Amino acid sequence: MQVKAGPLLSKINYPADLKQYSEADLVQISQELRQYIIDVVSVNGGHFGASLGVVELTVALHYALNTPYDKLVWDVGHQAYGHKILTGRRDLFHTNRVYGGISGFPKISESEYDTFGVGHSSTSISAALGMAVASQLKGETNRQHVAVIGDGAMTAGLAFEGLNHAGIENSNVLVILNDNCMSIDPNVGALKEYLTSITISKSYNRFRDDISHVLTGLSKLGPNAHKYVKKIEKSIKGTLLKQSNLFEALNFRYFGPVDGHDVTRLAQTIKDLSAIPGPKLLHCITVKGKGFALAEKDQTKWHAPGLFDKITGEIKKSTPDKPQPPKYQDVFGHTMVELAEANDKIVGITPAMPSGSSLNIMMKAMPKRAFDVGIAEQHAVTFSAGLATQGLVPFCNIYSSFMQRAYDQVIHDVAIQKLNVVFCLDRAGLAGADGATHHGAYDIAYMRCIPNLIVSSPMNEEELRNLMFTAQQENIGPFVIRYPRGNGVMPDWKRPFKALKIGEGRKICDGEDVAILTIGHVGNFAVEACTELNSEGFHPAHYDLRFVKPLDEALLNEVFSKYKNVITVEDGSLPGGVGAAVLEFMADNNYNAQVVRLGIPDKFIDHGEQPELWAECGYDKNAIIEAVRKVAIKRTTDSMAG
Ligand SMILES: Cc1ncc(C[n+]2csc(CCOP(=O)(O)OP(=O)(O)O)c2C)c(N)n1
Numbered sequence: 001m002q003v004k005a006g007p008l009l010s011k012i013n014y015p016a017d018l019k020q021y022s023e024a025d026l027v028q029i030s031q032e033l034r035q036y037i038i039d040v041v042s043v044n045g046g047h048f049g050a051s052l053g054v055v056e057l058t059v060a061l062h063y064a065l066n067t068p069y070d071k072l073v074w075d076v077g078h079q080a081y082g083h084k085i086l087t088g089r090r091d092l093f094h095t096n097r098v099y100g101g102i103s104g105f106p107k108i109s110e111s112e113y114d115t116f117g118v119g120h121s122s123t124s125i126s127a128a129l130g131m132a133v134a135s136q137l138k139g140e141t142n143r144q145h146v147a148v149i150g151d152g153a154m155t156a157g158l159a160f161e162g163l164n165h166a167g168i169e170n171s172n173v174l175v176i177l178n179d180n181c182m183s184i185d186p187n188v189g190a191l192k193e194y195l196t197s198i199t200i201s202k203s204y205n206r207f208r209d210d211i212s213h214v215l216t217g218l219s220k221l222g223p224n225a226h227k228y229v230k231k232i233e234k235s236i237k238g239t240l241l242k243q244s245n246l247f248e249a250l251n252f253r254y255f256g257p258v259d260g261h262d263v264t265r266l267a268q269t270i271k272d273l274s275a276i277p278g279p280k281l282l283h284c285i286t287v288k289g290k291g292f293a294l295a296e297k298d299q300t301k302w303h304a305p306g307l308f309d310k311i312t313g314e315i316k317k318s319t320p321d322k323p324q325p326p327k328y329q330d331v332f333g334h335t336m337v338e339l340a341e342a343n344d345k346i347v348g349i350t351p352a353m354p355s356g357s358s359l360n361i362m363m364k365a366m367p368k369r370a371f372d373v374g375i376a377e378q379h380a381v382t383f384s385a386g387l388a389t390q391g392l393v394p395f396c397n398i399y400s401s402f403m404q405r406a407y408d409q410v411i412h413d414v415a416i417q418k419l420n421v422v423f424c425l426d427r428a429g430l431a432g433a434d435g436a437t438h439h440g441a442y443d444i445a446y447m448r449c450i451p452n453l454i455v456s457s458p459m460n461e462e463e464l465r466n467l468m469f470t471a472q473q474e475n476i477g478p479f480v481i482r483y484p485r486g487n488g489v490m491p492d493w494k495r496p497f498k499a500l501k502i503g504e505g506r507k508i509c510d511g512e513d514v515a516i517l518t519i520g521h522v523g524n525f526a527v528e529a530c531t532e533l534n535s536e537g538f539h540p541a542h543y544d545l546r547f548v549k550p551l552d553e554a555l556l557n558e559v560f561s562k563y564k565n566v567i568t569v570e571d572g573s574l575p576g577g578v579g580a581a582v583l584e585f586m587a588d589n590n591y592n593a594q595v596v597r598l599g600i601p602d603k604f605i606d607h608g609e610q611p612e613l614w615a616e617c618g619y620d621k622n623a624i625i626e627a628v629r630k631v632a633i634k635r636t637t638d639s640m641a642g
Pocket residue numbers: 050053076078079119120121149150151152153154178180182183184288351352353375377402405
């Protein structure tokens with residue numbers, strides 16, 4: 001649905017239009033931009049609070065910089081809605097995250113203003129530094145390179161790797177630290193406390209205001225002046241501003257904290273900082289959800305609230321007439337508490353996704369045994385490994401696509417040492433509106449090649465509970481459980497635990513002509529497909545593999561002995577996936593069957609509703625029906641011909 005923009009914003013299609021306005025107009029433009037985001041997101045969905053929090057910063061950046069010549073890199077990119085609206089996509093913004101529409105994150109292929117594709121956090125400093133060094137090498141000394149990174153994203157090792165390198169390059173990088181004291185959930189860790197201490201230190205702030213102005217002014221007098229200013233500043237700040245030492249110790253010139261909602265002053269400051277060469281950090285204080293009272297108050301809920309009434313703030317929920325199955329993540333969260341009550345060795349770990357993974361249920365019930373470690377997937381895995389060396393049983397819950405960050409840790413710190421870490425990979429498979437960066441497409445492929453790992457996937461809630469129960473038993477070794485975003489299929493999911501035999505799948509139904517092999521939740525698509533096919537007179541067999549590794553060899557021997565046609569279905573990448581594992585088994589054991597593999601093809605899949613994407617990739621109920629029909633019809637034609 002198209003939404004009408006305010007009188008000033010409606011005339012701004014690109015930053016060049018923005019620059020036609022006076023500094024005094026920036027306040028109204030910011031108000032209109034904020035309202036436009038509220039109007040569209042309320043009826044369209046998407047990330048909300050983060051973009052509201054950087055409205056003034058976004059306007060100031062595009063006003064002060066010469067984008068796209070100057071390079072502006074957004075970290076994560078969930079806060080870049082204002083940027084999209086000001087850079088040629090206002091009239092497309094109602095298609096944000098919709099199938100076939102614009103992406104919810106900056107994307108190089110979408111706009112020349114999107115300098116770097118994002119979605120995963122903490123890449124902005126390294127990327128901006130790369131651009132800055134490239135400019136230096138090309139002799140483009142007048143180009144600005146700006147990374148906008150949140151306090152949450154700043155907790156990741158990658159951000160510090162970027163700072164560490166930038167501090168010695170002397171290239172033109174401005175890091176804007178957008179500090180709203182929030183990740184998706186409240187931000188955590190010592191860095192957060194350090195930033196808070198800078199922000200609230202009265203003596204520091206008074207002193208900072210005085211010297212920042214003097215030094216910024218002086219350094220504009222030229223390169224020599226800059227050298228002396230830097231020296232003076234370093235010695236003053238080094239001795240008197242103890243709290244600013246973290247960034248300054250890394251050779252950054254630290255400015256701030258400044259009010260991230262004072263758009264005119266921000267624009268002026270960014271212009272001033274553009275005149276200062278070398279690595280700089282501007283510490284900006286903002287409020288997540290700024291300008292929408294409910295979002296300011298409950299920032300986690302309004303990170304990505306879904307559709308809502310923009311006047312009353314009521315979040316729209318569908319009201320089904322019968323009990324709905326729970327989300328897999330909630331089954332994980334409640335089961336963690338149940339298991340941990342019975343087994344005092346169990347601990348829970350999440351890298352910055354307490355609400356998204358539902359580990360927050362355990363964090364509330366057992367605060368000492370559940371850890372949010374910040375956006376730090378690599379650390380989460382190695383920290384879990386450390387806990388496991390001491391006999392604890394860590395359940396380390398990481399979204400499948402974020403686990404890509406911690407691959408070496410899984411191999412080097414966990415698998416080689418055969419440690420009892422349970423990896424719960426949420427959002428496995430096509431994740432939906434977040435698109436290519438967030439689909440959990442590769443975990444089957446990248447996990448099943450690692451020795452010592454058990455890799456499993458539940459078809460429903462009961463199976464998830466049983467796999468979790470099985471994984472926490474003594475000396476089981478590293479254990480992966482992958483499950484998708486969204487709801488399961490069992491409204492009455494809380495059933496007694498049953499230990500499962502490692503590597504044992506199950507037969508859902510016998511059949512004739514063709515066998516369908518599934519892994520995980522997509523098994524339910526096959527169940528529905530079989531019901532429909534039965535009414536048409538087709539009777540495929542259906543097996544749920546349950547384990548990717550080890551594969552159930554007895555089950556596969558049965559399948560390949562009985563059926564000459566096999567269809568594999570998975571919510572994961574076809575290259576390297578379960579279908580590929582089944583083909584390997586077939587070849588290794590000299591079977592000969594026609595195998596059709598359904599799953600995510602060898603390309604990146606954009607955003608959309610999950611059912612739209614399953615259909616696009618060809619592994620939803622209809623695609624399975626189609627595949628079975630094709631096989632059955634071919635068999636009939638072949639036998640008539642023969
Ligand atoms: C590697 C990685 N881990 C986790 C996430 C999920 N995630 C997206 S936004 C976000 C919070 C980021 O906080 P911050 O950078 O402070 O931005 P804010 O939302 O506060 O503006 C998290 C944890 C992610 N995108 N990438």
